[in-house]
Amino acid sequence: MAVAKKKPPAPPAEAAKPKPANTVPDLGKERELKAFREMLLIRRFEEKAGQMYGMGLIGGFCHLYIGQEAVVVGMQMAIKEGDQVITGYRDHGHMLACGMDPKGVMAELTGRRHGYSKGKGGSMHMFSVARNFYGGHGIVAAQVSLGTGLAFANRYRKNDNVSLTYFGDGAANQGQVYESFNMAELWKLPVVYIVENNRYAMGTSVSRASAQTDFSKRGASFDIPGEQVDGMDVRAVKAAGDRAVKWCREGNGPYILEMKTYRYRGHSMSDPAKYRTREEVEKVRTEHDPIEQVRARMLASKRASEEILKAVDAEIRKIVNEAAEFATHDPEPDPAELWTDITR
Numbered sequence: 001m002a003v004a005k006k007k008p009p010a011p012p013a014e015a016a017k018p019k020p021a022n023t024v025p026d027l028g029k030e031r032e033l034k035a036f037r038e039m040l041l042i043r044r045f046e047e048k049a050g051q052m053y054g055m056g057l058i059g060g061f062c063h064l065y066i067g068q069e070a071v072v073v074g075m076q077m078a079i080k081e082g083d084q085v086i087t088g089y090r091d092h093g094h095m096l097a098c099g100m101d102p103k104g105v106m107a108e109l110t111g112r113r114h115g116y117s118k119g120k121g122g123s124m125h126m127f128s129v130a131r132n133f134y135g136g137h138g139i140v141a142a143q144v145s146l147g148t149g150l151a152f153a154n155r156y157r158k159n160d161n162v163s164l165t166y167f168g169d170g171a172a173n174q175g176q177v178y179e180s181f182n183m184a185e186l187w188k189l190p191v192v193y194i195v196e197n198n199r200y201a202m203g204t205s206v207s208r209a210s211a212q213t214d215f216s217k218r219g220a221s222f223d224i225p226g227e228q229v230d231g232m233d234v235r236a237v238k239a240a241g242d243r244a245v246k247w248c249r250e251g252n253g254p255y256i257l258e259m260k261t262y263r264y265r266g267h268s269m270s271d272p273a274k275y276r277t278r279e280e281v282e283k284v285r286t287e288h289d290p291i292e293q294v295r296a297r298m299l300a301s302k303r304a305s306e307e308i309l310k311a312v313d314a315e316i317r318k319i320v321n322e323a324a325e326f327a328t329h330d331p332e333p334d335p336a337e338l339w340t341d342i343t344r
């Protein structure tokens with residue numbers, strides 16, 4: 001007897017994947033000045049941390065974010081209160097952009113008692129649930145599965161928060177990244193994966209370590225949309241961030257943003273950076289610096305005068321000097337703290 005074949009159900013209508021814009025939208029006067037200020041805070045903070053490391057005031061690992069400021073500042077402009085941020089060990093910029101207190105961050109770098117981890121974590125291990133910052137992780141790519149977990153928690157709690165999960169070009173080759181991609185797409189989790197492609201993983205260039213150097217395509221086999229972004233242009237970052245966050249917040253699942261950026265300093269303070277030429281670094285600094293781009297644009301459009309920009313710099317230097325002063329004189333943790341915050 002012939003059995004009537006049941007028609008398979010139609011697949012759910014797919015949301016149209018967002019298209020990157022051809023032009024870079026203007027930020028507007030206020031936002032542009034804000035971006036300048038926030039990027040400068042990170043730059044000056046990191047310069048000071050580098051000096052303090054040289055003076056022996058900071059021990060252990062210390063990875064500076066100088067050159068990459070537009071990435072985190074642009075992305076912060078695309079999110080709302082409640083969205084979470086998680087990253088690896090190159091993390092001071094993310095903390096400051098999340099609104100964490102520069103004094104608490106610097107005091108953690110110097111291992112003092114009013115540091116964010118009471119002086120027991122150091123550069124790579126700071127958290128602030130109040131500021132929605134979830135670390136600070138020293139194991140390459142470990143934060144990718146944790147960031148996916150934050151997105152899972154959002155889905156489980158039925159809120160509309162999005163997890164911004166940052167990792168490097170080197171981390172992008174780690175296995176757990178792809179396990180995370182699979183689950184995130186399968187369960188349509190609200191997570192923006194932000195690959196900060198600064199062209200090197202320690203001393204290894206992207207082209208030596210990666211079979212596929214276009215990181216925006218890394219989600220292709222999971223059907224995760226992705227785009228490449230000029231990570232030195234804060235306007236482009238904000239615009240791409242808006243598209244990605246909207247996609248996630250509307251329940252379409254994860255999104256990948258490859259931020260093409262550059263770190264000016266060595267991998268960490270102990271890296272003499274012999275794997276690249278001075279000219280390569282100089283070229284990026286002079287032609288693509290994220291802060292100089294904004295400064296030049298504001299001066300050319302007369303949105304801000306030299307005086308205003310100098311006043312912002314002076315204000316930022318004061319904040320950073322006060323943080324350094326605090327971090328130098330704050331006492332070390334009480335020895336009794338050795339036995340707190342540990343799992344036995």
Ligand SMILES: Cc1ncc(C[n+]2csc(CCOP(=O)(O)OP(=O)(O)O)c2C)c(N)n1
Nearest residue numbers: 090138139140168169170171198200201202
């Ligand atoms: C699982 C693991 N393997 C190796 C290391 C050593 N390590 C620390 S940073 C790093 C390079 C990562 O580079 P990338 O992901 O590009 O980030 P970037 O430092 O450029 O920000 C490596 C291999 C580690 N910390 N964890």
Ligand SMILES: [Mg+2]
Nearest residue numbers: 168169200201
């Ligand atoms: Mg890298």
